[in-house]
Structure formats: structure tokens, C-alpha cells
Amino acid sequence: MxxxxxxxxxxxxxxxxxxxxxxxxxxxxxxxxxxxxxxxxxxxxxxxxxxxxxxxxxxxxxxxxxxxxxxxxxxxxxxxxxxxxxxxxxxxxxxxxxxQPTADSRVLVVSETGNALLGDDSSVDFEWSCPFATLQDALDSPAVPGADLLLIETDTLFEETLDSARLLAERTGARRTLIAYRFATRELEQSVRGDNPDVILLHGQRDAGRLRRECVFQLEALTGRSDMPDAGAIPERLFGSAQLAKLANISTAVDCECPRHLAELLKGLSAFESYSEACEDRNKDDALVHAYLHRTTAQARRSMEDALQHLLKAEGIELG
Known part of the structure; x- marks a missing residue:
């Protein structure tokens, strides 16, 4: 020194x-x-x-x-x-x-099904309640509980549904809204998925396990506590199983088998997407993994669907 x-x-x-x-x-x-x-x-x-x-x-x-x-x-x-x-x-x-999400992280459910919508699972570390059957009931109430996340169940999704959901989110302080629905126009779905990152659309069957998994995933994403990367929203499917089956047997003018190959790939991706969505959740970490797999598979499926659409256009194939 x-x-x-x-x-x-x-x-x-x-x-x-x-x-x-x-x-x-x-x-x-x-x-x-x-x-x-x-x-x-x-x-x-x-x-x-x-x-x-x-x-x-x-x-x-x-x-x-x-x-x-x-x-x-x-x-x-x-x-x-x-x-x-x-x-x-x-x-x-x-x-x-x-x-930080805690056992007091709150999910406000709006559903005619009531608390049964999310089932009975003590392994998730958030609380939920369902004091309102409809959005109008919630908006008409003089006292609405605060929430970190909104879960709204509805058969049909319209612009007015989204407007009411936004108003309720403002009143509760919720940072994100999940809307489980059965029917909506393609234009409305695309608009929401493109312009509303804090509104997540869940189309199809309302399974309690799927909804619990989505709530866990969104609460973790809101706080950044999850190690899982953000895989984005779940895109809707562009091809049905009947269309893919038809493509698997179609022949083209240039004797190209790419439509068949892509159809087979899409059938496999769609099957794994459904499997990962339906997987049993033993704990919160398990739910997060399945939610991540569901999203990444859905994104891969959408990329292949886009590729198939370009191919069908180039080949002049119409599925009808």
C-alpha cells in the first residue's frame, strides 16, 4: 500500500x-x-x-x-x-x-351464477365476491366494493357492455377487467383486443378452473411478481376443426401439400392449446405455468393461421 x-x-x-x-x-x-x-x-x-x-x-x-x-x-x-x-x-x-399481491387481492365478480362461477378452491391467494348479478345492478348500487380485478360474465358482448364495464372499473379502482362471453361480432372482438390492453376477452365456455387461472395470471401480471414473460392476449381462432379437416385432404393447382401440412400443424397446436387451458391446477405456480402455455400456444397458432390465410390466397383456395 x-x-x-x-x-x-x-x-x-x-x-x-x-x-x-x-x-x-x-x-x-x-x-x-x-x-x-x-x-x-x-x-x-x-x-x-x-x-x-x-x-x-x-x-x-x-x-x-x-x-x-x-x-x-x-x-x-x-x-x-x-x-x-x-x-x-x-x-x-x-x-x-x-x-404486491396478497391474500387480500380482490376480484369483484359480476355474474348471475354468483360465487359458483369461480368454484371453491382454497389454493388461490386472492379473495372474490359476487354481490351483483348484472353490470346494471352494480352501476345502480350506491356502494360498490373496491377491487384489483373485475370479472364480468355475460352471454353477449356489445359496445354498451364495454362502456358499462369501464364505468364499473373506474368506480372500483380495478386495474384490469376480464369479460367472459359467448357471442360478439368479429369487429368488436378485434377492436377490444387491439385498443384495450386492460380489457381481456375470454370467449367460450366458462369453466371455473379456467377463470381462476386467468384471475391468478392477471393479478400476477399487474404487479410484475411473476417470473413468466408476458405472452400477450389469447387471439380468437380463425379456422374451425371442419375447415382444417377439409384442408387436410385438399389438392392444389401446383400439387403443393403446404395447405395439408399447415392444417395438420394447426390441428396439433389447437389440441395442445385446449389441453393447456384445461389442465388441472394444483397450486398458484401451476396455474401460472398453464396460463403461460395456453397463451404462447395460442400466439403460435395465430401465426400459423396467418400463414395459412396467405397461402390460401396465393393458391386461390376458398373454403366457403
């Missing part, structure tokens, strides 16, 4: 770059960039130009890493005093704390 290092160490605890890297999780290159470009820290130097960081430098770098991970731009916060960085970090911690 040089004389300068000895004198400094006697008055203040100093840390080398390797120690700072280990304690903050930042790379040495990132630390140097923040120092040079933004003046985040001003390390001391030995006679051999080796950087030495104080305990306050270490704290600043740790806070800056946490805040940039949370979305703050380094160029906006690098020059903040330590107390301000601590205050921002405390605010971020409070946001995270409030967003």
Missing part, C-alpha cells in the same frame, strides 16, 4: 473497485461511465491512479442502481444528493409494497 493509501485509510474507510462491484452489483465499466459522463461519484486516486471509493460513494452507487432498475434515468438522478436518492428509493419501495 502506498503512503497516500495509508494516510487515507487511517482517516476514512475506502474501497477498491472490486469491492464496489461486488457490493453494488454494478460492473466496473458501468461505474466508470457514470463517473465520467454524469459525475455520479468522484473517487479518490492513489499515486498509481487506482480508484478508491468512500462508504458514501458505495451507498450512492447502490441507490443509483436500484433507482435505474426501477426506471429512473441516470442522467436525471446522478447529481442528486444522497438524502434525495434515499427519499426516491423509499418512494419506490412503497410503490412496490402496495403493488
Amino acid at each position: 502506498s503512503d497516500i493509501e495509508s494516510d487515507q485509510s487511517a482517516n476514512e474507510e475506502l474501497f477498491g473497485t472490486a469491492t464496489v462491484v461486488a457490493r453494488t452489483g454494478l460492473t466496473a465499466a458501468r461505474i466508470r461511465m457514470w463517473e465520467k459522463r454524469y459525475g455520479a461519484v468522484e473517487p479518490q486516486r492513489t499515486e498509481t491512479k487506482r480508484r478508491l471509493y468512500t462508504r458514501e460513494d458505495l451507498q450512492r452507487l447502490s441507490l443509483l442502481r436500484s433507482l435505474t432498475d426501477a426506471g429512473h434515468a441516470i442522467n436525471r438522478i446522478a447529481a442528486h444528493p444522497l438524502d434525495r436518492l434515499r427519499s426516491l428509493a423509499a418512494e419506490e419501495a412503497e410503490v412496490v409494497r402496495r403493488s
